[in-house]
Amino acid sequence: MKLGIIGAGNMGSSILKGVTASNFLENKNIAIFDLNKVKIEELSKEYGVKKAENENELANKSDILIVSVKPNIVPKVLDKIKDDLSEKTIVLSIAAGISIDFIENIIGTDKKVIRTMPNTPAQVMEGMTAVSFNQNIQENEKTMIFKLLNSFGKSIEIDEKLMHAYTGISGSLPAYVYVFIEALADGGVLEGMPRDKAYEIIAQTVLGSAKMMLETKKHPGVLKDEVTSPGGTTIAALKVLEDGKFRGTVMEAVKACTEKSKEMAGE
Numbered sequence: 001m002k003l004g005i006i007g008a009g010n011m012g013s014s015i016l017k018g019v020t021a022s023n024f025l026e027n028k029n030i031a032i033f034d035l036n037k038v039k040i041e042e043l044s045k046e047y048g049v050k051k052a053e054n055e056n057e058l059a060n061k062s063d064i065l066i067v068s069v070k071p072n073i074v075p076k077v078l079d080k081i082k083d084d085l086s087e088k089t090i091v092l093s094i095a096a097g098i099s100i101d102f103i104e105n106i107i108g109t110d111k112k113v114i115r116t117m118p119n120t121p122a123q124v125m126e127g128m129t130a131v132s133f134n135q136n137i138q139e140n141e142k143t144m145i146f147k148l149l150n151s152f153g154k155s156i157e158i159d160e161k162l163m164h165a166y167t168g169i170s171g172s173l174p175a176y177v178y179v180f181i182e183a184l185a186d187g188g189v190l191e192g193m194p195r196d197k198a199y200e201i202i203a204q205t206v207l208g209s210a211k212m213m214l215e216t217k218k219h220p221g222v223l224k225d226e227v228t229s230p231g232g233t234t235i236a237a238l239k240v241l242e243d244g245k246f247r248g249t250v251m252e253a254v255k256a257c258t259e260k261s262k263e264m265a266g267e
């Protein structure tokens with residue numbers, strides 16, 4: 001199977017790193033193209049993948065073609081490659097707000113189109129990717145796509161209508177977590193912790209807390225109560241978060257992200 005990646009930026013290169021780390025397929029069966037030649041040179045050297053001369057070459061030779069350019073660039077790329085796509089080529093978009101219909105309107109409703117929403121932890125094979133398929137994808141192809149997405153983390157098929165909300169709770173979520181971690185570290189520094197130690201401590205604690213949810217399957221409220229001793233330190237901190245409308249603010253952030261995704265889709 002030949003995998004092509006058009007756009008090796010933050011997300012495209014994260015997928016490349018995850019896929020190559022997982023040995024899902026041989027690196028010689030992966031080809032990348034980006035307008036940034038320096039980036040392509042570096043990535044092809046570092047990961048032993050092929051460099052395509054242009055988008056058309058990738059469209060011609062790939063069984064699965066990942067389009068990982070910015071949403072506003074997607075139409076230009078699709079228009080450029082549409083005549084190079086065979087009916088069996090699977091076009092897999094990761095672009096926020098770009099619908100399957102939008103893609104089919106450019107390359108044709110006879111093509112195989114997949115819409116996904118990954119996230120950058122794909123880089124360390126801990127990604128979480130939502131996927132929606134158009135009606136031309138066969139069951140065996142779905143199985144192959146899930147294998148590809150699961151090579152750099154986990155994946156879930158969702159109704160395409162939920163992709164906007166999904167972006168708010170997963171695609172963009174790593175950035176909210178990093179802001180939370182940064183603020184926690186500032187708090188540690190405020191209380192005399194060395195910053196570099198604070199980052200390491202907090203990142204491991206966030207990782208462990210997330211792993212607790214995934215492995216115990218307990219409700220986050222139950223896990224929170226297991227930490228919160230009566231009259232103890234934790235409830236003192238939680239009261240400040242509640243007084244600061246932490247939950248409501250986080251919900252508003254998800255809403256803003258969802259709305260922006262809809263706006264980008266012209267909805």
Ligand SMILES: NC(=O)C1=CN([C@@H]2O[C@H](COP(=O)(O)OP(=O)(O)OC[C@H]3O[C@@H](n4cnc5c(N)ncnc54)[C@H](O)[C@@H]3O)[C@@H](O)[C@H]2O)C=CC1
Pocket residue numbers: 006007008009010011012033034035036039055068069070071073077094095096117118119120171172
């Ligand atoms: N960054 C993230 O965490 C996530 C990004 N996405 C989506 O991934 C897509 C890419 O986002 P980023 O990687 O963050 O952007 P980026 O700006 O880091 O990467 C985009 C890359 O596309 C290249 N490019 C531009 N025009 C091109 C063309 N005609 N042919 C080939 N390459 C071209 C640029 O040189 C750049 O390296 C966007 O649609 C975004 O919505 C989806 C999920 C998460």
Ligand SMILES: O=C(O)[C@@H]1CCC=N1
Pocket residue numbers: 096167171172
């Ligand atoms: O911020 C963005 O638009 C992209 C899509 C999800 C994460 N990053």
